[in-house]
Amino acid sequence: MQTTMMNVPLSLNHLLERAGRLFKSTEIVSRLPDKSLRRHRYADIYRRTRALGSALQGLGLKKGDRVATLCWNHHAHLESYFGIPAAGGVMHTLNLRLAPEEIGWIAGDAQDRFLIVDDVLLPLYEKFRHLYPFEKVIVFPFSGAPVPAGFTDYEALLVGADADGFTYAPHDENDPVAMCYTSGTTGRSKGVVYSHRSTVLHSLVACLPDFCGVRGTDVVLPVTPMFHANSWGMPYIAVMVGAKLVFPGPHLHPDDLLGLMTQEPPTLALGVPTIWLSLIQTYDASLKPGSPNAGRWRLPQGMRSLVGGAAVPEALIRAFDAHGIWIMQGWGMTETSPVGTLSYLTAALKDASRDEKYRRAATAGVPVPLVELRTRGDDGQDQPWDGQSVGELQVRGPFITGGYHEVGSPADKFTDDGWLRTGDVASVDELGYMRIADRTKDLIKSGGEWISSVDLENALMAHPAVAEAAVIAIPDEKWSERPLACVALKPGEQVTPDELNALLLTKNFAKWQLPERYEFIDAVPRTSTGKFWKLKLRERFPR
Numbered sequence: 001m002q003t004t005m006m007n008v009p010l011s012l013n014h015l016l017e018r019a020g021r022l023f024k025s026t027e028i029v030s031r032l033p034d035k036s037l038r039r040h041r042y043a044d045i046y047r048r049t050r051a052l053g054s055a056l057q058g059l060g061l062k063k064g065d066r067v068a069t070l071c072w073n074h075h076a077h078l079e080s081y082f083g084i085p086a087a088g089g090v091m092h093t094l095n096l097r098l099a100p101e102e103i104g105w106i107a108g109d110a111q112d113r114f115l116i117v118d119d120v121l122l123p124l125y126e127k128f129r130h131l132y133p134f135e136k137v138i139v140f141p142f143s144g145a146p147v148p149a150g151f152t153d154y155e156a157l158l159v160g161a162d163a164d165g166f167t168y169a170p171h172d173e174n175d176p177v178a179m180c181y182t183s184g185t186t187g188r189s190k191g192v193v194y195s196h197r198s199t200v201l202h203s204l205v206a207c208l209p210d211f212c213g214v215r216g217t218d219v220v221l222p223v224t225p226m227f228h229a230n231s232w233g234m235p236y237i238a239v240m241v242g243a244k245l246v247f248p249g250p251h252l253h254p255d256d257l258l259g260l261m262t263q264e265p266p267t268l269a270l271g272v273p274t275i276w277l278s279l280i281q282t283y284d285a286s287l288k289p290g291s292p293n294a295g296r297w298r299l300p301q302g303m304r305s306l307v308g309g310a311a312v313p314e315a316l317i318r319a320f321d322a323h324g325i326w327i328m329q330g331w332g333m334t335e336t337s338p339v340g341t342l343s344y345l346t347a348a349l350k351d352a353s354r355d356e357k358y359r360r361a362a363t364a365g366v367p368v369p370l371v372e373l374r375t376r377g378d379d380g381q382d383q384p385w386d387g388q389s390v391g392e393l394q395v396r397g398p399f400i401t402g403g404y405h406e407v408g409s410p411a412d413k414f415t416d417d418g419w420l421r422t423g424d425v426a427s428v429d430e431l432g433y434m435r436i437a438d439r440t441k442d443l444i445k446s447g448g449e450w451i452s453s454v455d456l457e458n459a460l461m462a463h464p465a466v467a468e469a470a471v472i473a474i475p476d477e478k479w480s481e482r483p484l485a486c487v488a489l490k491p492g493e494q495v496t497p498d499e500l501n502a503l504l505l506t507k508n509f510a511k512w513q514l515p516e517r518y519e520f521i522d523a524v525p526r527t528s529t530g531k532f533w534k535l536k537l538r539e540r541f542p543r
């Protein structure tokens with residue numbers, strides 16, 4: 001006898017069905033390789049997604065089989081996000097910015113059966129095809145050119161499939177829907193597997209009004225790649241609420257993004273700080289007298305922006321706010337679906353000064369509902385929430401992975417009581433705002449005291465001449481480690497180490513925390529997900 005609520009499994013299929021019925025006429029815009037825009041409506045995407053599910057079943061896809069995607073952000077990738085799980089499969093997003101050998105290794109580790117690949121990425125596929133034999137390679141004719149012989153044509157596959165007669169594969173809410181490998185910035189990549197349940201819960205939480213606040217009238221521009229950490233869940237969230245999506249395709253240069261924002265103004269855009277930095281620098285330069293780009297772009301008025309994946313400098317938040325665009329900062333990992341914390345102004349800060357609001361916005365924020373967070377000191381004790389004490393950040397929750405594909409739950413990644421060890425070092429203040437001091441591997445230990453490279457970087461990037469700054473540790477006989485600041489200047493700008501040190505001293509850094517040395521470089525190297533790649537700097541400046 002049932003006496004409480006129904007035990008209906010949470011399911012992505014429900015989100016798709018809902019969008020197909022309720023949001024038929026809402027647009028999904030994709031930028032093609034030739035920069036033109038292709039428009040669909042949710043009604044089209046619904047049909048095409050079901051056709052994909054039907055076609056995959058026709059190809060013999062079995063429950064739990066992995067189907068890899070090697071695609072930019074566009075409508076067909078969205079179809080995979082829902083169509084592969086609808087057929088009972090697991091969508092495995094391959095990161096196209098990784099080295100070909102790495103992609104081949106990852107496909108082998110995941111034992112992907114099929115591959116869906118953009119035609120414009122076939123040259124990349126050719127570089128790793130010898131490493132792993134997919135049973136079938138389905139080519140999406142993104143450029144509009146005919147699909148080369150020897151491959152299955154995605155569009156032909158959809159045309160030949162029975163969208164109307166399609167039936168969803170039966171599933172449990174804990175069955176897998178998607179898989180993404182950690183990008184191995186600090187170690188070997190491992191597969192993280194998301195379920196129907198974790199994905200639906202993450203979508204519900206991430207779009208709450210206090211967090212991303214996504215609603216059906218939004219126009220969402222996900223610059224964050226769909227091939228890494230689910231584009232921060234935005235494809236699922238947008239479909240759940242029926243928001244208009246604008247996909248940038250392969251065009252992520254600041255000029256292109258500003259052009260797209262001018263053409264199809266988003267109300268919400270998502271990206272990593274490095275891309276947002278170049279975006280605002282390019283835009284601000286276009287406003288200078290005599291700029292060749294004068295009047296070319298408009299930043300959408302009142303747009304909200306979610307920026308994360310790496311620390312967001314306060315200077316970046318202020319630079320966007322000067323144009324009426326508020327940046328919310330998020331912290332997360334591939335392992336956390338990925339949104340774990342979000343910086344928004346809680347009621348306690350309602351009457352805070354503007355400076356205080358900026359200061360909080362520059363933290364990683366407070367844990368979202370359903371995520372528990374703690375910081376553990378070296379002694380295994382929880383650190384107090386005093387804004388000072390740092391410890392290893394550990395998290396737990398229903399959309400945080402409990403293990404890795406084939407690897408399980410190794411002790412260096414999980415505590416005995418089942419919390420994820422993030423590898424980040426953080427402090428939490430009395431209001432629950434978390435600040436990432438560093439990744440464990442990036443902290444600088446000088447004379448027994450920790451120096452946060454993130455704090456130094458953020459302060460340096462507040463200098464008007466500085467485009468980018470990354471701080472690494474160099475060995476030091478006396479102090480064991482000292483900070484080295486690698487600084488890229490804006491075009492035509494000059495600044496001396498003394499001037500930068502003078503700035504740091506005004507920002508509450510002690511003398512011993514100042515960089516030991518400055519190296520002026522052209523640009524900070526980027527990881528496959530567009531973050532600062534300090535490993536490369538450490539190789540370049542070993543001392």
Ligand code: ADP
Pocket residue numbers: 182183184185186229308309310311312329330331332333334335363364422423424436438439527529531
């Ligand atoms: P990778 O960086 O290795 O590609 P992830 O995309 O999973 O892998 O990145 C997760 C890491 O990114 C976190 O552990 C943390 O170090 C960093 N990170 C994410 N968001 C923030 C943030 N808001 N502030 C500082 N660091 C962040």
